[in-house]
Every structure is written in C-alpha cells, then in structure tokens.
Amino acid sequence: MKRHAPATARNREPIADVLADVLPSRGLVLEVASGTGEHCAFLAERFPALEWQPSDPDADALESIAAWTEGLANVRPPLALDACGEWPVDAADAVLCINMVHISPWAATLGLLAGAARLLPPGAPLVLYGPYRQRGVPTAPSNEQFELWLKDKSPEYGLRLVEDVTREAAARGLTLDRIVPMPANNLILVYKHDA
Template structure:
C-alpha cells in the first residue's frame, strides 16, 4: 500500500469557501498567484480547482509541508497547479521573480515578525503595480474588542514560541506602506478572522 502523505488542517474545510469568495473578487482573471506558506496544500488544490484561469504556485519553508503539498497536487492533477517551491518569506531572494498576486493564509501570527517583514519586502519585489497581497488570519485592532477566543489563542501561541502571536493590523499596515503596499480592504470572516487586502502602488 502506498503511504498517503497528504496532511489535513481541520480549519481549511471551514474557511476555504469564505476565502475563495474574496479571492474571486480581488484576484485578476489570469496570471500567476503565489501562495506563501501553503501548509498542507489543501487551500492550493481548492483554489486552483475553483479558479482555472489562474496559475497557482504554492510554496512553504517546511520540507514536510512541501511533501504534503506535492501529494495533494498529485492526487488532484490540476493543470494550473504548479509544484511547490521551497520559499522562506524571511529570505532576501525568493525562487520566483514575478507574480500577479500573492496570498498568505495563517502565517503572520504563527511565525516571527521577521517573516511578515520579509513577506512585505518580497511582495514589493515581485508584484506589479495594482496587484494584490491578500492576508488571512486573526488580528488585533485597537478600535475593535478582541474576541476572548483570540486572546486565548494569542497566549497559547506565545507559550509555544515567544516570537509568535497575533499582530496588530495597524503594525502590519505600517510596514506595508514603505514597501509600496496600501491597505484597501478588511473583511470580517468566520471564527474572528480577517481577510486583509493590500495593493501595490
């Protein structure tokens, strides 16, 4: 029996369609979408299948994640889903020179702040004018009371790794601006998450 190397993230089944609805509105009709920190690969397969006009390029810095992404891709056999790239957002050089959109789901809070800095720098390098950078995950906002579940999640993350934790959306927008990325849209999502859309100036 061949081992199934596909990993599963329970949250994916819950959030993939609400995220897809935003992607349909914000992504271009054609071109290449780079997904940074693709994790299990489940989102990549779902989005590539639903958006056949786009080339979907998954990536991750973790070798086990890359194995899972490949396994999902091999099972799906989608012509517009590319093999995953080994990509660390922190790196000064990424293994892709250009993309028409960039998405990043649930990375900002489960990584050091340097990864978000690198994500913004990378987006500035590879995105053309007007292209979107779309983030999804939980954030803190000064003008909105943080849900108790998100506060508990933030504490749990910091116990696991002091460099992790929910980020203040204002701080994220502040580092995006010097990279030429303007905050255009914030969408409330299920389970106290947000989809945040930046666009390259």
C-alpha cells in the same frame, strides 16, 4: 503524504468568495506558506484560469502540498520559500498568505511584505488571512486564548496589529485596500502594490 488541517474545510469557501473579488482573472498566484496544500488544491479548482505557485519552507509541508495538488494542471510544483530569505520567484500577479503572520516571527511578516512588493506589478494584490488585532476593537475571547497558546509555542508568535502590518506595508509601497471580516474572528487584509 497528505497532511490535514481541519480549519481548511471551514474557511476555504469564505476565503474563495473574497478572492473572487480580488484576484486577477488570469496570471500567476504565489501562495506563501501553503502548509498542508489543501487551500491551494481547492483554490486551483475554484479558479482554473489562474496558475498557482504553492510554497513553504518546511520539507514535510512541500511533500503534502505535492500530494494534494497532484494532477492539477494549473498548479506548479511547490517551491521551498522562506519569507525571510531569498525568493525563488521573479514575478507574480497576486500573492496570497493564509495563517502565517501570527505563527511566525515578525521578521517573516516583514520578509513577506518586502517580497510581495518586489514581485507584484502596480495594482496587484497581496492578500493576508488570519486572526489580527485592531486598535479600539475588542478581541474575541477565543482569539485571546489562541494568543496565549501561540506565545507558549514561541514568544515571537502572536496576533499582529492591523495597523502595524499596514505601516510596514506602506513603507514598502503596499497600500491597504480593504479589511474583510471573516468567520471565526479572522480577517482578510488586501493590500495593493502602488503604481
């Protein structure tokens, strides 16, 4: 059954515009935490020369991803993938993760960084999208409210500091390439796997 995330319609075009500058022209893009599957379906149509591998740890999400991507020749069947566990993928030319880091335990982010470092060839991108904090940069009131809502769901959730993510990425051989401000007080962080 298709699930729907209202934010997808608002952010998919700006995300795709950044990805057009970041993704390779060909190869496999692994999307970690694909959620409803709407982003994967949209991006697969926007970038038909790329092969897309959606994934999620949630069985209902996998069903929704399959429904959204049905009939798309450049999308592989969704995989059950927990960022903290074993990854059922051996290699990828890019890794994309939209709106997971803030709504999962910190251990999931560490698993994401370690998994991307294992899979990506030198120079390949790990692209993260979502709300983040930056030292010395005021956080939007809407993000402050969102964080309270996240903490109410789980004390392990919350907006992460870009500097913390970047430090842990660097420890795994991933270097921050760029930070792109996005609508609705979100950011895209692009890391490149060191040669």
